[in-house]
Amino acid sequence: MAGVSQMKIVNGAAGYVLEDVPHLTDYIPHLPTYPNQLQDNPAYAGVKQYFVNVDDTVAQKIVVHNSSPRGTHFRRAGPRQKVYFKSDDVRACIVTCGGLCPGLNTVIREIVCGLYHMYGVTKVLGIDGGYRGFYAKNTINLTPKVVDDIHKRGGTILGTSRGGHDTSKIVDSIQDRGINQVYIIGGDGTQKGAAVIYEEIRRRGLNVAVAGIPKTIDNDIPVIDRSFGFDTAVEEAQRAINAAHVEAGSFENGIGIVKLMGRHSGFIAMYATLASRDVDCCLIPESPFYLEGKGGLFEFIKRRLKENGHMVIVVAEGAGQDLLAKYLQSMNQQDASGNSLLQDVGLWISHKINDHFARVQKMAITLKYIDPTYMIRAVPGNASDNVYCSLLAQSAVHGAMAGYTGFTVGPVNGRHSYIPFERINERQNQVVITDRMWARLLSSTNQPSFISPRVVAESKKKQYKPPTQLLDGDRCENNH
Numbered sequence: 032m033a034g035v036s037q038m039k040i041v042n043g044a045a046g047y048v049l050e051d052v053p054h055l056t057d058y059i060p061h062l063p064t065y066p067n068q069l070q071d072n073p074a075y076a077g078v079k080q081y082f083v084n085v086d087d088t089v090a091q092k093i094v095v096h097n098s099s100p101r102g103t104h105f106r107r108a109g110p111r112q113k114v115y116f117k118s119d120d121v122r123a124c125i126v127t128c129g130g131l132c133p134g135l136n137t138v139i140r141e142i143v144c145g146l147y148h149m150y151g152v153t154k155v156l157g158i159d160g161g162y163r164g165f166y167a168k169n170t171i172n173l174t175p176k177v178v179d180d181i182h183k184r185g186g187t188i189l190g191t192s193r194g195g196h197d198t199s200k201i202v203d204s205i206q207d208r209g210i211n212q213v214y215i216i217g218g219d220g221t222q223k224g225a226a227v228i229y230e231e232i233r234r235r236g237l238n239v240a241v242a243g244i245p246k247t248i249d250n251d252i253p254v255i256d257r258s259f260g261f262d263t264a265v266e267e268a269q270r271a272i273n274a275a276h277v278e279a280g281s282f283e284n285g286i287g288i289v290k291l292m293g294r295h296s297g298f299i300a301m302y303a304t305l306a307s308r309d310v311d312c313c314l315i316p317e318s319p320f321y322l323e324g325k326g327g328l329f330e331f332i333k334r335r336l337k338e339n340g341h342m343v344i345v346v347a348e349g350a351g352q353d354l355l356a357k358y359l360q361s362m363n364q365q366d367a368s369g370n371s372l373l374q375d376v377g378l379w380i381s382h383k384i385n386d387h388f389a390r391v392q393k394m395a396i397t398l399k400y401i402d403p404t405y406m407i408r409a410v411p412g413n414a415s416d417n418v419y420c421s422l423l424a425q426s427a428v429h430g431a432m433a434g435y436t437g438f439t440v441g442p443v444n445g446r447h448s449y450i451p452f453e454r455i456n457e458r459q460n461q462v463v464i465t466d467r468m469w470a471r472l473l474s475s476t477n478q479p480s481f482i483s484p485r486v487v488a489e490s491k492k493k494q495y496k497p498p499t500q501l502l503d504g505d506r507c508e509n510n511h
């Protein structure tokens with residue numbers, strides 16, 4: 032695209048590649064620097080080598096062979112010895128966009144407290160109601176006192192929205208308010224919005240750092256190990272699965288169906304299934320399935336009911352949409368952000384199962400459908416997500432103070448890194464059904480793979496690789 036800055040790529044020895052993030056000095060040379068005041072902070076005085084070395088980078092792939100090139104790396108997140116902002120000059124703002132996610136308030140809290148306690152920054156504005164809040168709403172002054180206990184609440188104290196991204200109005204507002212650090216918390220759509228905001232800021236030559244913090248319960252953001260809120264959502268989903276199991280187990284031929292969020296990525300359904308062990312079948316968008324005939328869902332349900340007398344099915348909201356489109360008239364509706372609005376696969380599948388067992392099998396079943404929808408995301412972050420959110424927020428603050436911009440922060444193989452927007456926005460993270468994690472799921476539920484033996488044989492013939500090949504998925508959790 033014309034006018035879009037190029038990703039900074041640095042090549043090194045033995046196939047080393049650094050996919051670097053932009054720095055304010057790339058387009059505003061000779062910016063003054065200041066010593067990082069953290070070096071005088073008693074809390075960090077005892078930390079051996081507290082500052083990150085400017086050359087530290089994080090490898091994207093950590094499973095390598097002796098002949099492998101060193102591969103792609105990202106800049107390591109963390110505090111730098113030199114900063115590019117004087118504390119008194121910083122005017123930061125925080126915005127939350129897209130759907131809710133456990134931990135949003137924790138990230139807000141830790142950005143405010145991180146700026147205040149680590150860097151002495153006192154001017155932090157909250158943008159009310161997502162991107163459109165930049166130009167259509169008032170701002171909120173955020174201080175450590177205001178955010179003190181917000182991490183205990185679900186949602187976002189700033190409010191959020193879909194749609195309403197108007198780049199030039201947003202950047203006008205940033206400029207008019209004298210904001211020089213923009214913290215943008217949101218999912219795949221939001222990070223795309225952050226990338227165009229960064230480009231416009233750069234085009235105008237503004238001394239403004241743009242930092243993205245990836246949020247989504249769907250875990251559909253690539254490169255990073257996982258997105259915050261995902262862990263909490265999987266934990267909350269257990270409650271729905273437990274209820275489905277209890278209900279199903281209490282009736283003869285009981286079937287419990289739980290629909291879980293996951294528009295294009297089935298991570299919540301997959302992890303909730305693996306965690307629960309009560310699930311007999313998990314259906315996700317990445318793995319097409321069919322209902323009738325040999326190897327189909329109906330045949331499997333009949334067998335499981337015969338063996339166990341009851342069963343639990345977990346279905347991700349984006350699963351089977353192609354099947355539904357065949358039966359129902361596709362409405363092709365979109366939300367304000369342009370995300371497609373899905374048909375209710377849970378209701379549809381419940382209806383199909385009821386109908387099949389009544390009409391074709393002439394067998395009495397009791398089916399209970401549970402749709403916890405927003406209950407898995409409108410909750411505060413759990414302990415692990417809260418710690419994770421704090422690290423994300425602090426890494427973002429360190430990056431912006433050090434003059435980095437146009438980046439999303441996140442852990443890559445456990446090490447927090449600054450990742451260029453291009454890499455975050457180029458694709459969606461999805462369950463790789465040829466990776467081991469999905470195989471683990473299949474072996475734990477013993478459900479059909481819904482792939483015919485002929486297709487498996489043909490794809491094996493086509494894609495034969497030596498048995499020691501590295502797996503394709505770039506995320507460690509898929510490849511354990």
Ligand SMILES: Nc1ncnc2c1ncn2[C@@H]1O[C@H](COP(=O)(O)OP(=O)(O)O)[C@@H](O)[C@H]1O
Binds near residue numbers: 128161217218367
């Ligand atoms: N391609 C895009 N360019 C600019 N802004 C976008 C783009 N996609 C989405 N947005 C904006 O990002 C915000 C959040 O997007 P949405 O898809 O609703 O949620 P999420 O960020 O959680 O995926 C919305 O305000 C939307 O207008």
Ligand SMILES: O=P(O)(O)OC[C@H]1O[C@](O)(COP(=O)(O)O)[C@@H](O)[C@@H]1O
Binds near residue numbers: 128131293
């Ligand atoms: O009803 P809403 O608010 O549009 O949210 C529904 C969608 O939000 C999600 O929870 C996650 O969406 P984002 O993280 O992309 O905002 C999806 O799983 C779900 O499809």
Ligand SMILES: [Mg+2]
Binds near residue numbers: 218219220247
């Ligand atoms: Mg999204």
